[in-house]
Amino acid sequence: MQKLTWQIISLWLCAQPLLAAPSAATSWQNIEYIERAFIEVALKNEYRQTDMKLVKWVAPIQYQFTYLGLPKNPFIENLTVTHLKQLHTITRHPITHVRTGHAPNLQIIFTKDQHYQEAIQRYIQKESKALSRDSNCSASFQLNQQHEIINANVVIPIDYVMSRGLLPACIVEETTQVMGLPNDSDWVFPSIANDKSKLDLLTGLDYILLKLLYSPDLKPGMDRQQIHPILQHLLYQWKTSNLIQGASKKVKESGLYPLIY
Template identity: 40%
Template sequence: MFPLYRRFVFLALLNCTFAASADYRWQQPSYLVQAFTQVALRNEYSQQGRVVRRWEKPIRVWLDHKVGDKSLHADLVRMHITHLSSLMQHPISFVSSPEQANLKIVFTQQRDWAEQIGQLFGEKAINVMHGAVCMANFRVNSRYEIESAAIIIPVDQARMHGKLVTCIVEEITQVMGLPNDSEAVYPSIFNDKTPESLLSGLDGLLLKMLYSPELRSGMTERDVKPFLNKLIRNWQNDGTIKTANRDIRSGELYPLLGY
């Protein structure tokens, strides 16, 4: 746990927000299924996909620091991937070299951002960087299993917009297999109009759906709906949906940011 003075540095520097919504429409079964469809089975910049894409193998993370504050960034990433691993029940760990990694997270500067996007994502990705604060991408194999991913965060740009934590949380979560942003999903970090810097209760449920043992990579919308309907009924009965907003705050980032 961070010393108290560092917590104040975090809050002043990152200007993060977390707002609990009083609108609980997202707890309705039909809303949850539709939210999963929008976020997991769609692509932000392409109509391709429309199937479940997720990691089937352990995720091995390498942090590439091209700027200062190495320990700060590492701590933020560690807190979030620990939370994700718990929600997904899927192993995520750091590795000691880039050769061992299948998820690379680059902390860089805005002046070098375009060059690094071209190197990691390809030259075409540079065309969609304008207006973005940070970027991520993942690659799948023929079975739609995610095999590798990369995230680029220009730290000076993210801090200028007060979105360093948001970039870390949203981009890492998206490369878990929830790649699409949608204004139809609220409250969620995948909705640009939601004042969320951290995962909402809805986001936690979406991750649990995606990594449910009943689902597998390559399943279509028609394939997943019966399993999701059954899972959501079970969650209604055992209280998982009702307590989702409270349970999501078990992550270390929440008390760190004052929640």
């Protein structure tokens, strides 16, 4: 039997002030900075020690919406589908909706705040006690022995996050992190991985991190030493082709940006 590992991620309440940005508006586009950010966000996890190995989906993602104590909400589903389509556009990884009766490998659970703890215990599995009220929304994913993500759950208490203006942030951060970027970091900026930055939507840096993660050259289970030369090659290539310089503009052309801004 294959050993399975659960990784827990969550969007935490943030009362701290906005962190200072890098010294210049474009400093995140530095190749060394991007590589350091990728290692920080992709190989670490804020809730548990990891073996510093790359994790990602290999099988197509098939998602389904589940409601706990709530009626179906087409508006919120549309927001989520729009973001998932953007994730597919960036990564080129298959992400499709499956109807009731088919087994999903990604469940997106919408619930009320009063059922949030129950939903965490049911869907997020282990290490869930600390997540309930200190977090706005939560997610987890499950790995096989090859460090492939094989299953994931996202839980969003709709009334709670809407009352705080956090619905887009919860949809974007949790579904993006279960792609295989599970760690939050106070210094990675600009990025949804930085909770203190209060960014709701994907940034140019997030765009590049996702494209790196789903490059065919990066395989689940690779460690930092194996990843380094591949990252350097890709990033120098993308710098030359102006992909990095144009990432901030490109990421705003799809997803929730046209709906919100």
